[in-house]
Amino acid sequence: MAEIAIQNQAPPSPAIELWREFRRNRGAIIGLVIIVLLVLTALFADVIAPYSPTEQYRDATLRAPSLEPVGGHRFVLGTDPVGRDMLSRLIHGTRLSLVIGLVSVGLSLSGGVLLGLVAGFFRGGAIEYTIMRLMDIMLALPSLLLAVAVVAILGPGLVNAMYAIAIVMLPHFVRLTRAAVMGELAKDYVVASRLSGAGTARLMFDTVLPNCAAPLIVQSTLEFSAAILDAAALGFLGYGAQPPTPEWGSMLASAQEFIQSAWWVVTFPGLAILITVLAFNLMGDGLRDALDPKLKR
Amino acid sequence: MFSFLLKRLALVVPTFLGITLLVFSLIRLLPGDPVEALSGERGMTPERYARLLHEFGLDRPLWLQYLDYLWKALHGDLGFSTITHEPVFHEFITLFPATVELSMTGLLLALVIGLPAGILAALKRNTALDYTVMGASLTGYSMPIFWWGLLLILLFSVTLGWTPVSGRIAIQYDIPAVTGFMLVDSLLSSDTGAFKSALSHLILPSIALGTIPLAVIARMTRSSMLEVLREDYVRTARAKGASTLRVVGVHALRNALIPVVTTIGLQVSTLLAGAILTETIFAWPGIGKWLVEAIHRRDYPAVQGGILMSATVIIGVNLIVDLLYGVINPRIRHH
Numbered sequence: 001m002a003e004i005a006i007q008n009q010a011p012p013s014p015a016i017e018l019w020r021e022f023r024r025n026r027g028a029i030i031g032l033v034i035i036v037l038l039v040l041t042a043l044f045a046d047v048i049a050p051y052s053p054t055e056q057y058r059d060a061t062l063r064a065p066s067l068e069p070v071g072g073h074r075f076v077l078g079t080d081p082v083g084r085d086m087l088s089r090l091i092h093g094t095r096l097s098l099v100i101g102l103v104s105v106g107l108s109l110s111g112g113v114l115l116g117l118v119a120g121f122f123r124g125g126a127i128e129y130t131i132m133r134l135m136d137i138m139l140a141l142p143s144l145l146l147a148v149a150v151v152a153i154l155g156p157g158l159v160n161a162m163y164a165i166a167i168v169m170l171p172h173f174v175r176l177t178r179a180a181v182m183g184e185l186a187k188d189y190v191v192a193s194r195l196s197g198a199g200t201a202r203l204m205f206d207t208v209l210p211n212c213a214a215p216l217i218v219q220s221t222l223e224f225s226a227a228i229l230d231a232a233a234l235g236f237l238g239y240g241a242q243p244p245t246p247e248w249g250s251m252l253a254s255a256q257e258f259i260q261s262a263w264w265v266v267t268f269p270g271l272a273i274l275i276t277v278l279a280f281n282l283m284g285d286g287l288r289d290a291l292d293p294k295l296k297r
Numbered sequence: 298m299f300s301f302l303l304k305r306l307a308l309v310v311p312t313f314l315g316i317t318l319l320v321f322s323l324i325r326l327l328p329g330d331p332v333e334a335l336s337g338e339r340g341m342t343p344e345r346y347a348r349l350l351h352e353f354g355l356d357r358p359l360w361l362q363y364l365d366y367l368w369k370a371l372h373g374d375l376g377f378s379t380i381t382h383e384p385v386f387h388e389f390i391t392l393f394p395a396t397v398e399l400s401m402t403g404l405l406l407a408l409v410i411g412l413p414a415g416i417l418a419a420l421k422r423n424t425a426l427d428y429t430v431m432g433a434s435l436t437g438y439s440m441p442i443f444w445w446g447l448l449l450i451l452l453f454s455v456t457l458g459w460t461p462v463s464g465r466i467a468i469q470y471d472i473p474a475v476t477g478f479m480l481v482d483s484l485l486s487s488d489t490g491a492f493k494s495a496l497s498h499l500i501l502p503s504i505a506l507g508t509i510p511l512a513v514i515a516r517m518t519r520s521s522m523l524e525v526l527r528e529d530y531v532r533t534a535r536a537k538g539a540s541t542l543r544v545v546g547v548h549a550l551r552n553a554l555i556p557v558v559t560t561i562g563l564q565v566s567t568l569l570a571g572a573i574l575t576e577t578i579f580a581w582p583g584i585g586k587w588l589v590e591a592i593h594r595r596d597y598p599a600v601q602g603g604i605l606m607s608a609t610v611i612i613g614v615n616l617i618v619d620l621l622y623g624v625i626n627p628r629i630r631h632h
Binding site: 285 | 315323435567570571574588608612
């Protein structure tokens with residue numbers, strides 16, 4: 001009974017504290033709201049989209065956005081050069097973009113954390129040297145060029161584009177994890193855990209890693225937007241998603257030649273990319289301020 | 298300072314060697330070989346195939362091919378393009394000024410707007426001005442630049458008809474290449490029409506390419522300035538009765554710019570990556586467009602040489618920035 005009384009006076013849990021801090025940032029809240037809407041759009045794309053993203057209405061190619069029905073159909077954001085409904089394609093594109101972000105950040109984060117932990121724990125040895133020089137090499141190449149090269153090896157396509165983006169982002173996660181690990185290793189709680197006989201694996205994943213979570217969460221959010229941008233750029237260059245996949249970047253690539261005649265096929269896919277990327281950047285900034293007051297800009 | 302220089306160089310050499318190795322193996326992993334790419338749809342007799350393979354030196358052991366590649370690369374010999382049969386080094390050097398010109402004007406734009414915007418935002422913290430600058434910079438930072446380039450074309454070239462859509466200069470001007478920079482060359486030709494044409498071709502791609510660096514520089518300048526303004530020596534300067542202009546311009550700015558210099562150095566990689574997209578959209582004849590085309594055509598030597606040269610440029614610029622950083626911020630040298 002006494003314990004309950006004490007709990008009532010306890011400080012708020014870290015999650016609640018984080019939320020209170022996060023809530024104060026108006027930009028971050030806007031970002032979060034947009035992300036929630038995007039996730040809902042992605043989940044219920046089949047229900048929300050008025051038409052199929054790949055069905056071609058051959059008698060309604062390159063229709064300008066209008067509320068007027070055309071032959072019984074209403075293309076609110078117009079149609080593309082082969083008569084597909086822009087709005088439906090954009091809605092289905094949301095799903096692709098979020099999956100791209102999730103998969104490539106997930107892959108890169110797990111690989112980067114593993115390499116970063118190893119480099120941070122085995123300092124001064126050949127392992128650390130090899131890992132860090134390898135990361136230096138990857139950072140010395142322009143990211144998009146590296147991604148294009150990787151996709152050229154693996155073959156163009158959405159899945160390979162995700163691998164390529166994960167590889168390109170890897171150095172950021174490795175460096176960040178290593179730096180965070182180095183900071184934690186010097187602290188007393190790690191020494192205490194080591195003295196009480198914890199093995200290296202336990203120290204790595206159980207003791208140190210949870211305390212490095214804050215910068216990694218922030219970085220993951222920011223890399224999420226970078227991944228969406230890079231995937232769109234690869235799609236635009238013809239190395240990402242292949243037609244007729246309604247990916248925003250490849251939609252722009254096929255719309256490029258109609259820039260003189262049909263503004264809507266060029267404008268909307270890019271706007272979708274911008275809004276999505278902006279939302280994740282806003283949330284990432286907000287998370288950084290909330291999680292790590294030292295980094296507050 | 299000398300030992301600092303040596304330490305930095307000791308890190309650069311293995312990175313450079315690693316890049317040659319990476320570039321070399323990256324290209325070997327590409328599906329298809331350049332001989333196949335050359336033969337195209339027509340096919341080719343096995344004898345001719347073997348002869349061409351031998352001619353390109355592709356029938357030797359891999360490690361020998363690598364050592365040979367490295368030895369030649371160190372002597373500026375990057376082989377011949379399998380498509381144009383021109384020396385790769387020569388192709389790169391011919392196209393590189395176009396990319397440098399574009400990147401430099403983009404970066405200049407970013408600095409001219411980004412630095413004052415960042416400083417003003419810091420001084421007027423939490424005002425409408427600050428929010429506008431930060432909002433605009435976050436938008437710029439989130440911008441897919443290939444779309445941004447298309448929007449600029451849509452607005453200024455298609456709708457308003459102010460600027461040309463693509464290329465470096467109108468076709469009627471035949472400007473002799475002296476420096477390789479079209480702006481300078483057209484000025485030297487003392488044909489004002491040519492200069493105007495070159496400038497009007499340059500403006501849109503520069504804006505497209507400069508947008509992300511602009512956003513990054515504005516953000517960095519603001520946060521760095523805010524940090525410095527909190528320092529004791531700034532308060533001291535204020536207490537002495539120095540004017541705001543003097544406090545900001547003389548005391549704060551010099552220290553606030555130290556991290557900004559590093560940021561600018563890091564933008565070189567961003568600029569080169571951005572050049573790939575910007576040059577593709579605006580048909581700008583630089584190395585970004587050339588590299589993407591080379592990868593597309595499986596032009597091994599051109600891809601190898603191009604990536605190696607771009608990486609060398611990035612490593613070189615980062616080294617210079619690091620050394621510069623050591624000069625303007627002596628504290629770093631002792632770490």
